[in-house]
Amino acid sequence: MLPPGKIPPEKLGKFVFNRLGARDDGVLVSSGPGIDAAAIEFGDRVLVASTDPITGAEKGIGFYAVHVNANDVATFGARPRWFLVSILLPENSDEGLLERIMEELHGSALKLGVAIVGGHTEVTPGLDRPIVVGTMLGEVEREKLVTSNGARAGDAIILTKWAGLEGTAIIASERGEELEGVLGREIVERARSFIEMISVVEDALTANSVGVHAMHDPTEGGVTNGLHEMADAAGLGFRVYRGRIPIRGETLEICRFYNLDPLALISSGALLIAAPREKAGEILAALAKKGINASVIGEFLDDAGTRVIVENGTERPLERPESDELWKVV
Known part of the structure; x- marks a missing residue:
């Protein structure tokens, strides 16, 4: 039986990646391990497309749908431009729910300069919560295209913002009353506000202006899974340092209470970057000018079998979250 969340990579290889329809020479990047978008050549421009559902949140679902999909497009160095969305509502939903979701979609798209150009809306039997599935399209000059499988051995691994941002915001919203009784209202309100930081469009475009080899936003499975996905895509290993991975205090408090691993908590809002080590300082400086926190947390390794984390001076394997x-x- 398959566990909740993303389908494991070995199952994708067995059932998904070998059933992708017709071959098209215009497709520069297609589906594969650790690859969250496709790149299609159009002359001197490249169309970048990505799709993602929002299934683990109800509050702010339209906001998440726009930004999570925009993030995937931005990791290819492209600016998000056009959005299609399918809204699936539970039976007995009222008009107010549809209106709220559309207001969230509209406001989020407007903020990014994205046009909502199509989609589908229905009431779906069997659902206990709404599901929103988005497809984002963007474009970039051919020479500026970055792919998530472009990391190289020796590259510095940079993480922007903080691990676990999206998961923290979702938990604080969905379990707010319980958390306020334990941690206090101030901490919970700050944690809820992390939803405002889940876009990595500015992070990605800023880093790409300096020069990077690959970028990837760590969504399901958090920073840990994001590292594995980047390493899978490039056929590499990695070494990261636990003390260098930035995590907000609010995230740590919530994770302690529920006994969660913050590194395996959905982390939209953070961005993983593989960059030449000699450019890492320049990238950090460029991000800092935009007010974006970032840290070098480790490096990619030539040996794909070595995927480790160093904590308190001890190196151990960093297992992929189930x-x-x-x-x-x-």
Whole structure:
């Protein structure tokens, strides 16, 4: 039986990646391990497309749908431009729910300069919560295209913002009353506000302006799974340092209470970057000018079998999460 969350990579290889329809020479990047978007050549421009559902949250679902999909497009160095969305509502939903979701979609798209150009809306039997599935399209100059499988051995691994941002915001919203009784309202309100930081469009475009080899936003399975996905895509290993991975205090408090691993908690809002080590300082400086926190947390290794984390001076394997920590709570 398959666990909740993303389908494991070995199952994708067995059932998905070998059934992708017709071959098209215009497709520069297609589906594969650790690859969250496709790149299609159009002359001197490249169309970048990505699709993702929002299934683990109800509050702010339209906001998440726009930004999570925009993030995937931005990791290819492309600016998000056009959005299609399918809204699936539970039976007995009222018009107010549809209106709220559309207001969230509209406001989020407007903020990013994205046009909502199509989609589908229905009431779906069997659902206990709404599901929103988005497809984002963007474009980039051919020479500026970055792919998530482009990391190289020796590259510095940079993480922007903080691990676990999206998961923290979702848990604080869905379990707010319980958390306020334990941690206090101030901490919970700050944690809820992390939803405002889940876009990595500015992070990605800023880093790409300096020069990077690959970028990837760590969604389900958090930073840990994101590292594995980047390494899978490039056929590499990695070494990261636990003390260098930035985590907000609010995330740590919530994870302690629910006994969660913050590194395996959905982390939209953070961005993993593989960059030449000699450019790492320049990238950090460029991000800092935009007010974006970032840290070098490790490096990619030539040996794909070495995927480790160093904590308190001890190196140990960093295992791939079976599913996101969020599913233990919501």
